[in-house]
Amino acid sequence: MSPSCCSNTACVEAGQRNIVLVGNPNVGKSIFFSAWSGIYADVSNFPGTTVEISRGKIGEDILLDTPGVYGVSSFNDEERVARDVILTADLVVNVVDATHLERDLFLSLQLADMAIPMVVALNFCDEAEILGIRVDTKLLEERLGVPVVSTSAVKNRGLKEVFAALPLARAGLSHPEIDQAVINLLDRIDTRPEALMVLEGDEVVAERHGVAPENDRERVYLLRRQRANDIVAATVNRPEKSARFRDLLGRLCLHPASGLLILGAVLWGCYQLIGVWVAGDIVGLTEEAIMQGHWEPWIRGLVDPLVAESSVLGQILIGEFGLLTMTITYLLGLLLPLVVGFYVALSLLEDSGYLPRLATFVDRLMTSIGLNGRAIIPVILGFGCVQLGTITTRILGCKRERTIATAILNFVVPCSAQIGVIAGMLAAVGFMLSLTYVAVIFTCLAVLGTVLNKVIPGQSSALLIDLPPMRLPRPANVLRKTVIRSFFFMKEAYIWFFAGSLGVSLLQVSGGLKAWQDLVAPLTVGWLHLPKEAATAFVMGMVRRDFGAAGLTDLALSPWQVVVSLVVITLFVPCIASLMILFKERGFKEATTVWLGAWILAFGVGGLLAQIVL
Amino acid sequence: MSLNDLRRGQCGTIINVPDENLRIQLLRFGIINGTQVSCHCKLPFGPVVLKYGGQEIAIGRDIARQVTIKAVL
Ligand SMILES: Nc1nc2c(ncn2[C@@H]2O[C@H](COP(=O)(O)OP(=O)(O)OP(=O)(O)O)[C@@H](O)[C@H]2O)c(=O)[nH]1
Ligand SMILES: [Mg+2]
Numbered sequence: 237m238s239p240s241c242c243s244n245t246a247c248v249e250a251g252q253r254n255i256v257l258v259g260n261p262n263v264g265k266s267i268f269f270s271a272w273s274g275i276y277a278d279v280s281n282f283p284g285t286t287v288e289i290s291r292g293k294i295g296e297d298i299l300l301d302t303p304g305v306y307g308v309s310s311f312n313d314e315e316r317v318a319r320d321v322i323l324t325a326d327l328v329v330n331v332v333d334a335t336h337l338e339r340d341l342f343l344s345l346q347l348a349d350m351a352i353p354m355v356v357a358l359n360f361c362d363e364a365e366i367l368g369i370r371v372d373t374k375l376l377e378e379r380l381g382v383p384v385v386s387t388s389a390v391k392n393r394g395l396k397e398v399f400a401a402l403p404l405a406r407a408g409l410s411h412p413e414i415d416q417a418v419i420n421l422l423d424r425i426d427t428r429p430e431a432l433m434v435l436e437g438d439e440v441v442a443e444r445h446g447v448a449p450e451n452d453r454e455r456v457y458l459l460r461r462q463r464a465n466d467i468v469a470a471t472v473n474r475p476e477k478s479a480r481f482r483d484l485l486g487r488l489c490l491h492p493a494s495g496l497l498i499l500g501a502v503l504w505g506c507y508q509l510i511g512v513w514v515a516g517d518i519v520g521l522t523e524e525a526i527m528q529g530h531w532e533p534w535i536r537g538l539v540d541p542l543v544a545e546s547s548v549l550g551q552i553l554i555g556e557f558g559l560l561t562m563t564i565t566y567l568l569g570l571l572l573p574l575v576v577g578f579y580v581a582l583s584l585l586e587d588s589g590y591l592p593r594l595a596t597f598v599d600r601l602m603t604s605i606g607l608n609g610r611a612i613i614p615v616i617l618g619f620g621c622v623q624l625g626t627i628t629t630r631i632l633g634c635k636r637e638r639t640i641a642t643a644i645l646n647f648v649v650p651c652s653a654q655i656g657v658i659a660g661m662l663a664a665v666g667f668m669l670s671l672t673y674v675a676v677i678f679t680c681l682a683v684l685g686t687v688l689n690k691v692i693p694g695q696s697s698a699l700l701i702d703l704p705p706m707r708l709p710r711p712a713n714v715l716r717k718t719v720i721r722s723f724f725f726m727k728e729a730y731i732w733f734f735a736g737s738l739g740v741s742l743l744q745v746s747g748g749l750k751a752w753q754d755l756v757a758p759l760t761v762g763w764l765h766l767p768k769e770a771a772t773a774f775v776m777g778m779v780r781r782d783f784g785a786a787g788l789t790d791l792a793l794s795p796w797q798v799v800v801s802l803v804v805i806t807l808f809v810p811c812i813a814s815l816m817i818l819f820k821e822r823g824f825k826e827a828t829t830v831w832l833g834a835w836i837l838a839f840g841v842g843g844l845l846a847q848i849v850l
Numbered sequence: 851m852s853l854n855d856l857r858r859g860q861c862g863t864i865i866n867v868p869d870e871n872l873r874i875q876l877l878r879f880g881i882i883n884g885t886q887v888s889c890h891c892k893l894p895f896g897p898v899v900l901k902y903g904g905q906e907i908a909i910g911r912d913i914a915r916q917v918t919i920k921a922v923l
Pocket of ligand 2: 278
């Protein structure tokens, strides 16, 4: 499988090698990846940050970052992604967490049984030191049969040393009994890692080789677990430390009463930051004062003498939906501050270690819609950008859960930019009406989840998640994540905004917009009780939902009309970019169902609400 | 008794995990028959949070109920 490598055991051949970072979730692999390859990778304090393979180069070789896994196997999509990369590895850098080696060594020993040349990075040495945990690295090296290097990735300690140790990589010592069993398979399966997979009953790998999977998984796993425990007993000295502050904080997040209080505080904080401060004060400054107050008059003054505003080109450039006026104002004055504000909040949440606790806290609620608490993670990431949320559903246990979570993400979860616009508009209509909006959306979520849970056959998996310690977010990491994600969000958004405005302008000057408005007037005016200009926002919303929401800000709407229009635009079809991800991740049938279903849901629910309140 | 019956702060030793899939998942986390775990906290009708060997994991109610344990006094 690997292009250059003869056998995995003795890869001395020059040329391009696959160097793969492998480890349990949340052990710091992505920090190593970024540091060595110079390529940005998200780093956060929850298991399941990386769900896709990232590739970089170091010298002649390729460096790959993988999703964290507890073992090489195929329990969910994330593991399948990691498994296939690990099987092609010429060299593995196994990152382990020194504060809980008994968990991490299981994977290390599995890699040793595969006999892929490897180096172990014993990470989190700073935390181990604080906790008084001492690891005898010399002895660990001896027992594993591979180089072990102490590191503290966030402090940038040991990264260079691990890199320098790469040429010393060796195949680890295999468990004698497992070794023998694998050797017995080698006449039928050419590479040792794959032979081990077959021995452990991996159906996919077995099928690739046209053999039946062996039935030895549990025996092999138990032998390996026993060996891991023995090694830990011999090499790790762990004092009984009493609970510390962060233990207490972690517990408070989970306690029914204080947990609810903390959840309330987090939501309130996010609302204050994004809804009130950014969507209100900051956008007031950037959109109205700076963009509409200074930029638009200035650019109009500049362009108008050359191209009259009344001409077709003038309309396109500086008219109502002008590329240089409205589009730029939306992008820089409205979207940018909102997205930045959102990613600050999201990054803080991700880095604190709160998300896995939130998953535990809401588990009971989520089971009633056919998900377990873990699904809250893709949903929250989806508030940042629905695309990221959709990809992150890979961390969920089974296909059924992925389908439900993806549907919820694409039907009811508004993305950061859209939330900002929505929050700004809701702030103007008062508390009770805002509450109605929230209640309608949550009802849709609950009904949608319950129905899907009923109609999709099968059973969802139960929660099983490890809770990393609460940590103080590092400002540098929060800043880096915010800047990079906002940059990519804007980079992706701007082209659609320009294309969308151009489209709407063209429709306007050609009279198509009026025709469209009249065409759907029965729906907008008759059914939704909105002004017929609202139809423009729906055209814009098909391109991007945030664009659609922004299109509503300029309409003169009564408070209840605001609520109805926001409900429609929230439940509206996913933007083009999300739709493409949806096709890729979930296939044609599911994606089309979601897209068509969104029309029905948005107009159905919006209309019902309009019939009641308007 | 099952994992579900542990009270907060109480310890127990794992006796039996009947479901193979769950048994394997727990094994990878480091929990096998004979492992001693303590109940870090518990949500009403929700998951049980266990603590063992410097690690915390949350286990859904439905599967916690399947795990037989013996209380450690
Ligand atoms: N104190 C301390 N924290 C660390 C160290 N290494 C990583 N971290 C933190 O651990 C968390 C996880 O780091 P990541 O690089 O995202 O881990 P990962 O292995 O890529 O995680 P997944 O992609 O979820 O599998 C982050 O919050 C880091 O800041 C370390 O040596 N010491
Ligand atoms: Mg990662």
